[in-house]
Amino acid sequence: MSESEPERRHAxxxxSCGINxxxxxxxxFKCPDCGQEISRCAKCRKQSNLYECPDCGFRGP
Known part of the structure; x- marks a missing residue:
């Protein structure tokens, strides 16, 4: 069974780490520079792992 289009969009x-x-x-949250939606898992947030916006390259803790 394949995912429907709306389910794929919400995945x-x-x-930071790439997990689902x-x-x-x-x-x-929205990227501070370009507004692209960025998602981070609880573990990466707790450890303050760096992230990079996939659209503009903005980096943050």
Whole structure:
């Protein structure tokens, strides 16, 4: 059984470590520079792992 189009659009990955964060306690926010939606898992947020915006390259803790 394949995913429907809306389910694929809502599938999110942590921009720091790449894990699927759908249904997890994660943060989703807009990039401070370009407004692209960024998602991070709870573990990467807690450890203050660096992230990079996939659109503009902005880096943050």
């Amino acid at each position: 999110r990955q942590c921009v 964060i759908a249904g997890m306690s994660a943060a989703t």
